[in-house]
Amino acid sequence: MTASTTSRALSIETSAIGRDFGSGKTLNRAVGALSLEIPHGELFGLIGPDGAGKTTLLRMMAGLLPPTRGTVRVEGFDPFGKEADHARDVVGLVPQEHSLYGDLTVGENLDFFADLYGLDGEELRTRRERLMSITRLGTFLDRRAAQLSGGMYKKLAVACALLHQPDVLLLDEPTNGVDPPSRRELWELLYEFVDQGMTIVVTTPYMDEATRCHRVALMDRGEIIAMDAPERLVASLDAAVLEVSLASVPNARERATALVESSELVIASAPLGASLRVVVESRNEAALAKALEGLGTLSRTAPSFEDLFLTAIARREKTAATKEAA
Amino acid sequence: MTKSIVVEGLGRRFGDFVAVRDVSFHVQKGEIFGYLGANGAGKSTTIRMLSGLLAPSSGHARVAGHDISKAPDKVKASIGYMSQKFSLYLDLTVRENLEFFGGIYGRWGRALDRRVEETLESIGMRELASTSTAALPGGLRQRLALGSALFHQPPIVFLDEPTAGVDPASRREFWKLIRGISSAGTTVFVTTHYMDEAEYCARIGLMVAGTLVALDTPAALKKQWVPGRILRLEGQGLVRALPAVRGLGGVVEAQSFGNGVHVRFDPARTGDEAIVASVRALPAVAVHSVEAVEANLEDVFLAAADAKAEKAIRGAA
Ligand SMILES: Nc1ncnc2c1ncn2[C@@H]1O[C@H](COP(=O)(O)OP(=O)(O)OP(=O)(O)O)[C@@H](O)[C@H]1O
Ligand SMILES: [Mg+2]
Numbered sequence: 001m002t003a004s005t006t007s008r009a010l011s012i013e014t015s016a017i018g019r020d021f022g023s024g025k026t027l028n029r030a031v032g033a034l035s036l037e038i039p040h041g042e043l044f045g046l047i048g049p050d051g052a053g054k055t056t057l058l059r060m061m062a063g064l065l066p067p068t069r070g071t072v073r074v075e076g077f078d079p080f081g082k083e084a085d086h087a088r089d090v091v092g093l094v095p096q097e098h099s100l101y102g103d104l105t106v107g108e109n110l111d112f113f114a115d116l117y118g119l120d121g122e123e124l125r126t127r128r129e130r131l132m133s134i135t136r137l138g139t140f141l142d143r144r145a146a147q148l149s150g151g152m153y154k155k156l157a158v159a160c161a162l163l164h165q166p167d168v169l170l171l172d173e174p175t176n177g178v179d180p181p182s183r184r185e186l187w188e189l190l191y192e193f194v195d196q197g198m199t200i201v202v203t204t205p206y207m208d209e210a211t212r213c214h215r216v217a218l219m220d221r222g223e224i225i226a227m228d229a230p231e232r233l234v235a236s237l238d239a240a241v242l243e244v245s246l247a248s249v250p251n252a253r254e255r256a257t258a259l260v261e262s263s264e265l266v267i268a269s270a271p272l273g274a275s276l277r278v279v280v281e282s283r284n285e286a287a288l289a290k291a292l293e294g295l296g297t298l299s300r301t302a303p304s305f306e307d308l309f310l311t312a313i314a315r316r317e318k319t320a321a322t323k324e325a326a
Numbered sequence: 327m328t329k330s331i332v333v334e335g336l337g338r339r340f341g342d343f344v345a346v347r348d349v350s351f352h353v354q355k356g357e358i359f360g361y362l363g364a365n366g367a368g369k370s371t372t373i374r375m376l377s378g379l380l381a382p383s384s385g386h387a388r389v390a391g392h393d394i395s396k397a398p399d400k401v402k403a404s405i406g407y408m409s410q411k412f413s414l415y416l417d418l419t420v421r422e423n424l425e426f427f428g429g430i431y432g433r434w435g436r437a438l439d440r441r442v443e444e445t446l447e448s449i450g451m452r453e454l455a456s457t458s459t460a461a462l463p464g465g466l467r468q469r470l471a472l473g474s475a476l477f478h479q480p481p482i483v484f485l486d487e488p489t490a491g492v493d494p495a496s497r498r499e500f501w502k503l504i505r506g507i508s509s510a511g512t513t514v515f516v517t518t519h520y521m522d523e524a525e526y527c528a529r530i531g532l533m534v535a536g537t538l539v540a541l542d543t544p545a546a547l548k549k550q551w552v553p554g555r556i557l558r559l560e561g562q563g564l565v566r567a568l569p570a571v572r573g574l575g576g577v578v579e580a581q582s583f584g585n586g587v588h589v590r591f592d593p594a595r596t597g598d599e600a601i602v603a604s605v606r607a608l609p610a611v612a613v614h615s616v617e618a619v620e621a622n623l624e625d626v627f628l629a630a631a632d633a634k635a636e637k638a639i640r641g642a643a
Pocket of ligand 2: 149150151369370371410486
């Protein structure tokens with residue numbers, strides 16, 4: 001880290017940053033005007049449906065895409081100003097789609113990226129070994145990248161990017177297609193990185209990973225709709241999360257599922273072992289109980305981050321639909 | 327019940343590497359069959375063989391009544407296949423992509439138009455027909471890819487990680503479609519790394535390093551591979567205390583899950599209260615909530631992978 005940066009409290013700071021694509025009728029506000037303050041050593045998650053603007057925001061933070069409005073500072077540097085080179089030195093982005101060299105082997109790809117980052121010595125060796133153990137690619141060093149399975153390829157790409165440890169690491173969906181054991185270990189590695197002072201911003205479609213972040217911003221259509229520690233966001237959920245205990249009548253599960261899935265009252269539903277899990281607005285709880293009479297009974301259960309996500313997005317869609325109709 | 331897919335001793339090598347080893351199973355008509363396993367376990371390789379795209383090195387399989395080695399073209403014509411890699415034309419519109427698939431399967435004229443409309447309807451994308459595919463968010467692209475795989479109304483579809491990278495709301499919508507086609511009689515063979523999706527499957531085959539190590543209903547797999555009782559604890563300092571928790575009497579396993587930890591124990595040796603009291607007694611630990619939870623398929627996944635690794639090590643020794 002450079003001397004000028006260690007004294008600063010914030011690692012990433014955006015001020016009303018936004019980005020449009022297209023113009024006129026086809027103008028798309030991919031990111032509205034977002035102000036974020038991310039301190040050093042924070043593991044910050046950007047969570048949202050497709051098209052929320054997560055990738056666009058990361059690319060602006062990385063200095064790869066100039067904002068239409070607002071500013072960003074990374075470790076105090078403006079990636080689009082005079083200090084662009086400094087900013088580029090402290091930040092690393094792992095994009096969603098990576099390209100490795102398909103005709104190089106796993107080992108050769110790692111060597112290539114180590115050279116690119118100018119790394120060598122003991123530290124590189126230990127990090128490389130650790131990454132090979134997490135990704136379980138250590139026994140495939142001689143296999144060409146093009147012959148790896150989908151998830152192995154993804155893991156190799158992330159491993160190549162993690163060979164060097166920037167002050168600020170931006171990860172765009174690093175675990176898509178990655179199996180559960182490797183996902184778990186990759187997150188343990190991220191925790192180690194932030195313990196050592198690295199700042200990480202990560203996007204993920206996995207809700208269990210969202211809850212592993214110190215803090216998350218829930219994004220939708222270029223806006224932040226909520227931002228807090230994940231457990232606090234879940235605790236703030238004001239909808240009713242219910243478990244349906246099925247009655248012992250023929251086809252109870254199928255009938256209850258069909259009812260719940262077509263009901264206007266229901267925000268979200270999913271199978272839960274042999275029963276069902278349902279989220280409704282609290283005021284609709286009684287009405288749903290009535291609708292399910294004879295098929296099952298309802299009891300409240302602890303909400304999860306996924307419940308929060310589904311509720312927040314469903315409510316936004318409802319408001320958008322009413323606005324459009326008006 | 328009729329069998330849609332019958333696999334006997336199927337194997338595939340690449341050079342001297344065995345990607346799939348002596349796999350046998352069958353899938354019923356209309357069943358949702360889940361195929362799980364770590365990266366590189368051999369899922370896609372199996373699917374490519376069963377789709378008539380890759381010749382097996384050993385063994386046999388019949389798919390929709392056709393032998394995959396002797397009649398791969400008949401197999402291809404009677405299945406839908408959604409590959410793990412993206413398979414749509416980004417510079418075409420939604421409708422054009424479907425028309426393109428229709429062309430491959432020899433449909434034209436009014437029959438083609440009708441089928442395009444039906445497909446748009448069934449995947450809920452009629453309003454998006456003239457949208458450029460490049461402009462679609464990931465979840466909708468996957469739905470369109472499913473529509474393309476189902477275009478020629480095959481009795482069997484192979485879906486290789488159809489929802490990778492898709493957000494929870496879109497994944498649930500996607501699975502509604504899958505359950506719909508299954509109850510209409512289409513056999514669904516699907517791979518996923520989302521354990522919540524695996525719960526939708528009637529049966530699951532678990533692959534470890536090319537070998538099928540388990541095959542059963544989700545409930546039976548949990549019972550067999552993850553016996554005992556599981557408590558979910560939330561609070562402070564729990565993740566750091568995991569090694570100590572693992573050492574408590576009667577504890578079989580302790581893992582972090584989201585922002586809590588899951589402690590699995592043998593109820594014959596200890597109980598809820600004893601476990602919670604011993605965890606609370608650990609230094610720098612606070613427990614705010616305790617809840618009994620069902621084993622999930624991720625636990626099964628981890629347990630099966632471990633057992634196989636152990637066996638391999640023991641076998642070598
Ligand atoms: N053409 C090939 N040459 C050499 N090895 C190959 C080839 N194709 C696949 N393999 C190897 O076969 C193994 C199984 O690959 P496969 O794609 O079936 O895995 P998978 O279970 O689908 O994994 P994932 O979850 O990552 O998609 C991997 O080790 C892969 O590298
Ligand atoms: Mg695969």
